Each structure stands twice: as C-alpha cells, then as structure tokens.
Amino acid sequence: GECGWGYDGVAPFAAHAAYGGxxxxxxxxxxxxxxxxxxxxxxxxxxxxxxxxxxxxxxxxFTSKHKTPWGDALDFSLRPVRDYxxxxxxxxxxxxDGLRLDAVxxxxxxxxxxxxxxxxxxxxxQGKLVIAESDLxxxxxxxxxxxxxxxxxxxxxxxxxxxxxxxxxYYADYQDPLPKLAHAIERGxxxxxxxxxSFQKPHGMPAAHLPGRRFVVCAQNHDQIGNRxxxxxxxxxxxxxxxxxxxxxxxxxxxxxxxxxxxxxxAREPFLYFTSHGDAQLAEAVRNGRREEFKEFAWxxxxxxxxxxxxxxxxxxxxxxxxxxxxxxxxxLLELRSRLQDDSRASVHASVxxxxxLMQREEVLLVASFGEGPFAVQxxxxxxxxxxDSRSAEQSMGVxxxxxxxxxxxxxx
Numbered sequence: 001g002e003c004g005w006g007y008d009g010v011a012p013f014a015a016h017a018a019y020g021g022x023x024x025x026x027x028x029x030x031x032x033x034x035x036x037x038x039x040x041x042x043x044x045x046x047x048x049x050x051x052x053x054x055x056x057x058x059x060x061x062f063t064s065k066h067k068t069p070w071g072d073a074l075d076f077s078l079r080p081v082r083d084y085x086x087x088x089x090x091x092x093x094x095x096x097d098g099l100r101l102d103a104v105x106x107x108x109x110x111x112x113x114x115x116x117x118x119x120x121x122x123x124x125x126q127g128k129l130v131i132a133e134s135d136l137x138x139x140x141x142x143x144x145x146x147x148x149x150x151x152x153x154x155x156x157x158x159x160x161x162x163x164x165x166x167x168x169x170y171y172a173d174y175q176d177p178l179p180k181l182a183h184a185i186e187r188g189x190x191x192x193x194x195x196x197x198s199f200q201k202p203h204g205m206p207a208a209h210l211p212g213r214r215f216v217v218c219a220q221n222h223d224q225i226g227n228r229x230x231x232x233x234x235x236x237x238x239x240x241x242x243x244x245x246x247x248x249x250x251x252x253x254x255x256x257x258x259x260x261x262x263x264x265x266x267a268r269e270p271f272l273y274f275t276s277h278g279d280a281q282l283a284e285a286v287r288n289g290r291r292e293e294f295k296e297f298a299w300x301x302x303x304x305x306x307x308x309x310x311x312x313x314x315x316x317x318x319x320x321x322x323x324x325x326x327x328x329x330x331x332x333l334l335e336l337r338s339r340l341q342d343d344s345r346a347s348v349h350a351s352v353x354x355x356x357x358l359m360q361r362e363e364v365l366l367v368a369s370f371g372e373g374p375f376a377v378q379x380x381x382x383x384x385x386x387x388x389d390s391r392s393a394e395q396s397m398g399v400x401x402x403x404x405x406x407x408x409x410x411x412x413x
C-alpha cells in the first residue's frame with residue numbers, strides 16, 4: 001500500500017517503494033550521520049503480514065507447533081529459517097547503526113541457542129547494537145542472549161497513570177502510580193516478580209544489577225499513542241505543564257530516554273493507526289479489530305478508519321507549530337543529563353511525598369508534582385540551588401513550595 005506502520009511487512013529485505021525505496025533510505029541515513037545521529041531500524045522478526053505473504057511458498061518457514069497473536073509462529077528450529085533472519089539483520093546493519101527488534105515476546109524458539117542470541121552475535125560482529133522491545137521484564141535478554149538493551153514500559157505506564165488518571169486496560173496494573181514509578185526508576189522496572197493483576201500471577205525478574213543504559217524508557221512512543229482509539233499525545237490528555245513534568249522525569253532518570261517525533265517541541269498532532277490494505281475483507285477485519293481492542297479502555301467516540309487517507313494525513317507533524325519554550329525545556333534537561341555520568345541503580349534514589357516525586361542522582365534533585373494543587377515538600381539536607389523550574393517555585397528553610405504539575409530541578413552546592 002501507499003502508507004502503513006511497517007509492522008505487517010512481507011519482504012524483510014526490501015525498502016518500501018512508497019516512501020522512496022532504497023535510494024531515499026540511504027539519503028536519510030547519510031543525512032542523519034552528517035548531523036551526528038545514529039540510525040536504528042525497527043525490524044519485525046515475530047511474524048509476517050497477512051497480505052502478500054509469499055514466504056511459505058518457498059519452504060516450511062512457519063510451524064503450527066507454536067502460536068502467536070498473528071497465527072503460526074516462524075519455525076526457528078530450522079537452520080534455513082534462522083539463516084534467513086540472521087542474514088537480514090546483517091544486511092541492514094551494514095548501513096544502519098543498530099536494530100530495534102519488535103515484540104520479542106512473540107518470538108518462540110526452543111533451540112539450544114536462542115535466535116535472539118544468534119542475531120545479537122551477528123550484529124555485534126559488525127560493530128553495531130541491538131535493542132529488544134519486550135514486555136517480559138526479563139534480564140535474560142541482556143544477561144543470556146547478549147542484547148544491548150530492552151524496552152522497560154513499567155516506567156511509562158506508571159508515569160502515564162500519574163499524569164492522566166487513566167486506569168483502564170493495561171493501565172489497571174499501575175493504580176497508586178507514584179510508588180510504582182519510584183520503584184521503576186530505582187530498579188529498572190516495577191514488576192520484578194510482583195503479582196500482576198491482569199496476568200493473575202507474578203511477573204518479571206529483578207534487573208537492578210543492570211545499568212541504566214540497558215533499559216529504554218519514554219513518556220510516550222508510537223505504540224502508546226497510536227494504540228489509543230484517537231491517537232492523543234500526552235500533552236493533549238494532560239496539558240503542557242504535565243508534559244514538562246514527564247520530560248523532566250524521563251531526561252533525568254538513569255535509563256536511556258526515548259522521544260517520539262515532536263515531543264521535544266510540544267507537538268499536538270495525533271498519531272493514529274493507518275493502513276492501506278488492498279484486500280477489502282482484511283481492511284474490514286482490521287477496522288473491527290481496532291474497535292474490539294479499545295472496549296476494555298472505555299474510550300468514547302468513533303475510532304478513525306485506518307484505511308482512510310485522512311487518518312494518515314492527520315498523523316503528520318507540523319514543523320511550523322513548534323513551542324519554543326518546550327524546546328528550550330528539553331534542551332536544558334538533556335544538557336543537564338549529559339553531566340550525570342553514573343547510570344548505575346545505586347546512583348539514583350526516588351521517594352514520594354504525597355503527590356510529589358523526589359528523584360536524586362549525584363548532587364542533582366528533581367522535585368516533580370503530580371497533584372492538582374499547591375505542594376510543599378521537605379528537601380534533603382544541604383544547600384540547594386534551583387537550576388530549572390517549569391513554573392515558579394519558592395524555597396525557604398529547607399522546604400520547597402510549588403504548584404500543580406510542576407517540575408523543579410535543584411543542585412546541592
């Protein structure tokens with residue numbers, strides 16, 4: 001089709017022609033490198049799309065032994081299947097600086113050496129990196145398979161609930177969010193063996209022995225925005241003050257911060273789920289699937305049609321609508337982050353006073369209010385000077401006073 005998210009691909013070695021093909025992709029990589037930016041490719045090795053999937057015509061690439069949300073699993077017990085995807089990883093990392101592996105919890109492999117380990121070894125042999133999207137909260141992705149980092153969504157979920165008050169769907173696991181947020185900041189994720197209500201069983205394994213660079217966290221990303229019924233960003237749901245609080249938490253905690261397109265200047269355009277399937281029955285199935293997906297969230301209103309060109313066009317960011325103050329806020333936070341070199345879990349302490357989060361790294365302290373009214377908190381001992389202030393705080397006799405949805409960054413002299 002003419003547009004799409006790219007997660008239902010059927011030709012993993014091909015650059016999509018509608019977006020410019022291989023030549024345009026090469027120009028994008030070259031331009032990013034010229035600007036000092038690394039480029040990672042998001043690849044899908046857990047399934048192939050339902051439309052135009054020819055791979056099974058060439059061999060037994062799929063097996064009914066294992067099932068995934070997309071149907072029969074790829075059969076990684078077979079050497080030719082493993083070679084196909086390992087070669088794909090090698091091919092892309094000849095030009096890209098690394099890979100982000102989509103939903104590795106959907107990759108099933110009973111082999112003595114897991115396919116993820118084999119992919120990591122192939123990518124590392126080219127001097128590149130590999131990151132996993134995973135909801136497993138399992139450090140074996142890094143400790144055993146040798147991946148460089150893993151998604152850590154607990155922090156996002158707790159942060160989102162704290163700022164929006166939403167608690168439907170998977171957000172139900174993050175009620176009373178601030179202690180969970182503090183735990184995720186200190187430990188990498190919240191669910192490290194705790195009972196998870198939606199799973200009705202304990203979930204996750206401890207990972208606090210891993211440094212922050214092994215985790216990727218965000219205030220929002222394409223999934224968390226696009227998997228909403230109407231694709232609203234955090235700034236639309238909770239306001240600009242809340243977005244500044246989220247930015248401060250994400251920038252100053254020790255894990256790797258990920259930003260979605262336009263986050264840094266306060267973009268307000270939605271990011272919707274869009275497709276351009278040629279099969280009418282498949283298109284209707286996708287529409288119905290989206291409606292069913294959102295029932296547990298109790299979101300109101302009609303779900304935008306993924307097949308509509310308008311849905312795609314509404315998702316494009318308008319670069320002429322940048323908020324200079326939001327951009328300056330992000331720049332100041334990231335400049336400060338660059339000074340915080342120790343990303344070990346021992347380097348960070350997070351605590352909660354009422355509706356206020358206090359997070360200290362080295363001699364820098366973030367005070368972030370998630371409440372709806374004024375706050376007053378006792379600061380740790382020392383002479384604290386304000387470095388950054390999203391609103392207007394007052395400090396007296398070791399007490400900091402501020403407003404709702406307010407972030408203050410201080411440094412101990």
